[in-house]
Amino acid sequence: MxxxxxxxxxxxxxxxxxxxxxxxxxxxxxxxxxxxxxxxxxxxxxxxxxxxxxxxxxxxxxxxxxxxxxxxxxxxxxxxxxxxxxxxxxxxxxxxxxxxxxxxxxxxxxxxxxxxxxxxxxxxxxxxxxxxxxxxxxxxxxGPPSEDDAFGRACAAGDLSAATEKLAGTPDLGPLDDSGLTPLHLAALARSAEVIRALLDAGADPNATITRHASTPWRFLDGDVYTSGELLAGATALHLTLDHEAPRKLYDKTPSLNIVRMLIQAGADPNATDSAGQTPLHFECWGPGGGTPEFTSGTQIIGLLLDAGADPNADSLRGTPLLRMASHSTRDTVTEAVRLLLEAGADPNLEAGDGTPLLRALHGHQETIRLLLAAGADPCRPTDTTSWGVQGITPLHQAARSPRGALPLLLEHAADPDVRTRTGVTPLHYAIGAPRTADDTGATEVLVAAGADVNARLDDPSALQETLTAHTPLGIARELNKPAIAAFLQQAGAVE
Known part of the structure; x- marks a missing residue:
């Protein structure tokens, strides 16, 4: 050797x-x-x-x-x-x-x-x-595929001719391996409506699930055609049709609308959950909303799922469908999806680890913000979110540092412009303490005009910034060397 x-x-x-x-x-x-x-x-x-x-x-x-x-x-x-x-x-x-x-x-x-x-x-x-x-x-x-893998590979390739030939021999439509992966799962990864129809007609179970977490099933997938991705336990063909993080055909932009309709008509459960608590609706409110310039078919898919009984408030490790969609609220079509979710009963105040839908929407389309506020989203609702070191901010706090002018919209619906975080920080404190070089009075002026207390006292200055010692808005502005804001506050009656 x-x-x-x-x-x-x-x-x-x-x-x-x-x-x-x-x-x-x-x-x-x-x-x-x-x-x-x-x-x-x-x-x-x-x-x-x-x-x-x-x-x-x-x-x-x-x-x-x-x-x-x-x-x-x-x-x-x-x-x-x-x-x-x-x-x-x-x-x-x-x-x-x-x-x-x-x-x-x-x-x-x-x-x-x-x-x-x-x-x-x-x-x-x-x-x-x-x-x-x-x-x-x-x-x-x-390794290279075996003859035993030919049926699965035909389904993953979307090869109707080869799949039909195998179906003529009445193959087992159940799991192909110990992960619970079925031919229908593979056809869903391929987004092949023709093969999915053939499998359903042959008796494939539309609610068959992956039974354990699995990595990319390369024995069935062509490595030059597919990207890698995980298969979560509990995933059905409906999940995989919409999951943009599962193994996916390269450059595949085939619409999934017809496949979703086909699976639902065959009895697919729109509320089936994978091991992360995600329903098919979660995936449609995550991948396409943030990843593709066109979302018209996405809103139609959301409508299909909701009409079939999908729960708009289903929670998961990534939050609710509304929370996920509000994160991608920069397009009119995505705003339409938010409207659909709200009309179906989505709770605009349901919080997950990333805050509330309103908090997530503040950097997006203002029409989405208006929709959420009109549906009862509370701009003064404390969250578990920490931003710039400040714990438990409300959407109103976040809007005070928003670059897209959402603050006036939220103040129209805010019960208290001086709402405090759990550590005692008001939106005015938060706006003044923004870690930016510009001495910008914009947010301060808007808050004061809405009735914010220019003398609101901060009991613990470190709740705003770790090294801060000042307690009042005027003192904070001076300590942070923001003379324009300090001058405005002083004219508005602030004292140190």
Whole structure:
């Protein structure tokens, strides 16, 4: 083994064997001069041996949540701006997370040399390295599909002809493996209405669930067509049709409206929850709302789900559908989705870990803010949210620092312009304490005009800023060196 290994150590060769690779018996290093940022360098035999490894059929992937596809066959020359230090960098591989695996040809010692993983965006000042055997240990091999996987692969490819041929043989439409994954799940990942219809007509269960958390089922998916993603326990085909974080076909913009309608008509439960408490409605209020410029079909899907009985107040680890949609409130179509949710009974004051829908909407479309306020969203409702170190802010506090002019809207519906956080901070305190260089009186003037108390006392100044000692709005403005705000407050009757 030593002769053809080109100087690779036992730990490295063991990892290569685990990944089903082999250094060819006829490997012989040659005189190979490579370009590097530090000038031309001889390529060591071990690098040549690694680049010569013959890998068995299948793909190498990173053994992490991203499961990037890996190529260990060299790569582009290291550009001058990729790594700040102009060392003798040479690329030995790369992955589809757009990271390069590089070595320093001037600093190679032993039979298990150091390898650096560097982001393609560059600007790595001093990248951290790992031994080659450790880097290889972070990879896994996905083998080629077997004949037993052909039906699942046809469904995942959206191949109606191949799937129909298999259906003629009355295959099992139940789980394909111990994760509970079914052909219908795979057809949903493919967003193939034709294959989904064929499976439903053959008796596929529209409410079949993933039974345990699973990583990307690569045995059924084409690695050149799909991105990686997790499958959560409890997920149904309806979840996967709308889940933009599950394994997804690259560049697929196929509308899901017809598929959602088809699954609902077949009896799919719109309130089925995955292990994170998410219903299909959560996904439609998260992915498309923030990720695509067009959302017309998304509002139609939300309408379909609500008409089928989807709960607009279903909570999850990411909050309610309304909370998630309000986070993407910068488009008219998304505002329409907020309207649909409110009309279906969504509670505008239901808080999750990220605050209330009104709090989340403050940086978005003002029409959405108006809709929430008209539906009873309370701008004075304390939340568990901490912003700029201030705990328990209300939407009114956040609006006092909002760059989009939402403050007047909220004050029209605010019962108390001096509402305090749980630590005693009023919106006026919060506006004055904004960590910005501009001495801007805008929010202060709006609050005072609405009746905010210019002499509201802050019992604990550290609740606003850790090192603050002043207790009153005027004292805070002076301590933070904001003379324009201080002058305005003084004219309004403030005392220190």
């Amino acid at each position: 030593d002769a053809p290994a080109g100087g690779l150590g036992e730990d490295v060769l063991r990892q290569i064997a685990r990944l089903q690779g082999v250094v060819p018996d006829d490997f012989t290093p040659r005189e190979w001069i490579a370009a590097t940022p530090a000038g031309p360098r001889r390529l060591p035999p071990w690098v040549q041996a690694l680049l010569a490894v013959r890998w068995s059929e299948g793909t190498l992937r990173t053994d992490d949540e991203f499961e990037w596809k890996v190529w260990l066959d060299g790569g582009p020359e290291v550009e001058d701006d990729l790594i700040t230090q102009p060392r003798a960098w040479f690329t030995i591989g790369y992955d589809d997370g757009q990271f390069y695996y590089v070595v320093d040809l001037d600093d190679i010692a032993g039979d298990d040399p150091e390898v650096y993983r560097v982001d393609h965006e560059g600007d790595e000042d001093d990248p951290a390295g790992d031994r080659l055997s450790t880097v290889l240990d972070g990879f896994t091999r996905v």
